[in-house]
Amino acid sequence: MKKGGRGKNITKTTVVIDTQAGGGKGKGKGKKGKKGKRLQRIAESMAEQMGNVKYRLQVSNPAKGDAATIWQMISNSISEPCQVIDTRTTNNSIFFTLGGKDERAARAIKRLDKRLNVNGHQATIKLEKIVVKASASAVEIPLPVLSQRYNPSDKCLMLPALMQDPGMADLRSMPNGMGNINVANGIINAIQKNCADLVTLDMTNNDITSLAAWRRLGSVAKNLTNLSLADNGIKNLSELQFLRTCRQVTHLVLKGNPVLNTMSNRSAYEKQVLKYFKGLKLLDQEPITTTLAQAKQGGQGELVDQVLLPAERCNVPTPEIRQNLIAFLAQFFTQYDGGPAARASLQHLYADNAALTLLVPSIGHGGTGLARYNTTSKKKMKSINVTKRGPRDIVKLIEHLPNTVHQNAAELSMNVLKMDASEVSFEVSGHFQEPRPKSKPLYRAFRRTMTIRPSLPGSPQGAGAAGTAGAGMAASMAAAAPAGGVPDQATQQMMVMQLSQMSGMNQQFSTDCLANNGWNYDAAVANFQQLQAGGQIPPQAFTS
Template sequence: MASRTQTPRNAPRAPAAARRGRGGRGGGGGLRSDRDGDLTMDIAVKGRGRIGKPTPPPSASRDLTSRISRGGARGGSILSGRARGAILRQAAASDISMKEARAPARQGGLTELKVTGWEKSKASSDADGGVSSLIKWMEKKASHKLGSRAKQVKIKKSHVEGSELVISVPAEDVGALVRISGYVWAGATVKIERVGAGTEEPGISTADLKATLKGVLERRYNADTKLLDLSALGQDADLQKQSIFEKKSTTQKFFPALMKVLEGAFDTPAEKDAAISSVSLANNELVDLTHVTTLSLTLPKLHNLDLSNNSLRKLSSLDNWRRRFFQLEHLVLSGNPIEQNDPEYPAEIMKWYPKLRLLNNIQVRTEEEVNSKATVTDLPFPVRTPLFQDQDGIAENFVRTFFAGFDSDRPALSGHYYDDQSDFSYAVNTQAPRDPAATGHTEKQEWDQYIKNSRNLKKIDHLPARTSRLFRGTQAISDSFASLPRTRHPDLATEARKWMIEAHIQPGVPDPSGNSPMGVDGFMIVVHGEYDELDSSGTQVTKKRSFDRTFIIGPGTGPSGVRVVNDMLTVRAYGGAQAFEPESVGEDAQQQNVAPADAVPQLPAGLTVEVAEQMVAELQKQTGMNVQFSKDCLEAAGWDFAKGMETFASVKGNLGPEAFA
């Protein structure tokens, strides 16, 4: 893949902190307040544990949220509510499709809006009745600040008709202005609506909904601390006005839609990662990560994450983010039942996040320990493989992200890596040899969910049938993914021997920008492995399968900067992982006149024999030395891979041919 310049990030090393607006609780009759002092944001609410009365915060105040959001509204839920309100129909994989509002009046390419309520303001005594001040205020409040380019809203024309102020604005600014309807200006509640809207409540247009979501993000983003504060979303006044959380269908699709709007605010993933290093999801009554899992796809390089004061009861509630967020340095889980239910969870969390320094504001690793850990974990994969070519970690990050996303959120995955020119197909190989050691009984019709769209070209020679089984475009691929059974792949870190992964530089990959007619460098990634096939609930294993999957990836214009050009999957009966296993360490050592790995003396604490073997293999690959000299070089460097490379560089001129394979 063509080399890219990465935008440097000065991510904070300390826990995230940010200012939040302060406001009275339970009063104001729907009025809202901002930091300029001219709005009142609190609303009167009812109910407990829903979109209603805030849940009192726990007494613990040492977590990250206590500094991020002290004084703000707490409680609320993004996972429950009563049915009534607007419906989000699409989120992660495509634009949000909503019922279109009544067509507004247009004049000279501009859209007319009417503003009422302003005439009762404290500025009514001004010479123009406060119109000029009101216009400046509306432009300021409706302008966008989050993203690669700031968007300044401008009101092009205005005139007064009785008690109404009629303004004309470009169509793309309508949603931003309608979003601030209900705000208080100079003591008066200002209402903004389309001309000709009548008394009927209009449907929510796509532009309005996107403007609402972007407004939520902008109000909750602090550029100084690089914090995106998504805590207590159930109490957000703008979201309550749209009744987002009052129906299960809208609740489920809200967060993917929010992440899609966030991605669209930035030109490149590098800009997005540089702008946001901390996220708070505190006080949202999360029982698991099902509805917020897309955060790990949108912001994979977070440094600080706050999940405090939710309802996470056990470690499995966090499985969707296991081995994600590889740059995570501070995690807050205080105020969750997991603290009482599983006192040993911190040890497992540390395995998930190799760079974690702070857990619940308590130091769990020193800087030296993190650097030492990075020496080992920065190797591509702890998997024996003939060749793994990579550049800037692109191939490695793709593999780590793809299979985790395929297991947890396929619609978001298809929108993340595939575009309208991407191809996907799969084939069933029912004649592949089975695991000779297998004793389980093979059920009849075990390929029911696969065979209909299987594109086995050895069996299908009719052109229309072959063509119909090739899926092209984001939506077609997403639909095809949805037709396949739910899966759970082995963990890449803890079950590495169940995988075989190769990556090769692939020239001539189509350039979506059109700047390189002859194509650019990408990667061909070949993966062999296995997975558990799950039932519809995603909890019970029904079968075990083996698979082979080949990807061609190249540069993309989507949120990840990477796109899948072609994806071919072959599914077969489980055949075991014997082919991936290296020969006996003892036999291999005898052939190379090397002591077995089990006899490696004085391995540093925390360095396993398996990882030591991988370090030897990686040094062999990068230097060309044989096993014996690679092992000796690492021993002399204290099993520090970087120092081992330096040692090789300093002595390679004196090494004879016997040192090389």
């Protein structure tokens, strides 16, 4: 460490595990720069596993304040507990060093920059992450502990809750337990010397959060077929990249890890895992149903799984309601698939306060990418999220979207979110094609959330085939009743609410109108319009 004339210029002492290989002179550009950055991340990950990360905070101190007093001021200003492991004072600054586990506290202190008043001046605070140079070594794992857990006939090594074994008491102080690179290397070395023909390895319940320390496992245990990492702390499936060398693994157990809470469904889960274990046959003791070809679709396949409604979310109350939904969607998509001119005719369907949000995640490049959906900007976009309001702007947007051919409406997945006398709101998902000249059509997945409200007779929203289907569907849903019979009480109440909202009559007169027309909603509406035109409805019908 060098000092300037007055100690103002202090050379940084950050020491990083050597990552110059592939780093070149660049600034992270090109293959060499990218490789250098990747090695840098690996080096930091290894250092974290070994507990060799520290955080150093430089606090300006021109008034020559006492270090203990200043630290007391800092600790009183943050909520995260932490411990100073080293303090150093220069002419104008004080350096506080925190341990690697105090990252949150260090970042909280950094946020006090120019906000902390130290002896009448606003302190400048700088944060530096220090990765201590160290080479990976190995600790000696007590052989009696491993021998008691090894079955030579089955070539099976059982290491559940290994760090809680009485024989491992001397190693419990190691940071990160079995995720510590020194502990992992010790176990791998023991396997190499004593049971390199290992077939089954069980590492259940060892609080493993990262697998970076286990990257040598596959090169040592080349016959490893069954691997259990159940009930650990793995939060991201990308951790499996460190086990790519375990090429013979066909049975993998990951259940009980937090990462499973992020999986939308089994198919997406399998596709993610197959990226790293291409020969996998059983995952969490269940057969793999996803093919390797499907897994190679990568993010696009996962995106499709996220877009489509899972079976457990498909909920339509009655067959009659489903048929009404199918009838509406068939007419709507027929017009939508008819091209720009046909889509323009959908304008009358949208109410004045209607809104349409178009969300298209990134799904590829060139003809499969976003260019065909980017109607609002000339710039390349990673995703599209556009909201339009009002019939005119909505139709102007959909007119410029690619031509489509939706699948049969009867095959779509549907989920009714809300259904009452005022509106019907539902989700619908499925597939559609994008025809392309001189090329095969693209197949895409979609999900829409649609809200349909009954329109007033004679309004623009009530005209047209799809308009009639939409308004008629909302009415018929509320009026659904056995042919020739009287609907149940709940349905009657919905019909009364809908007629009251449409006509302005109170509930008593709406009930009488429906009852006098045999609980036929359309007949009740027609009767109301006839009586209203003749001035035969008393004023008290419109009072609450």
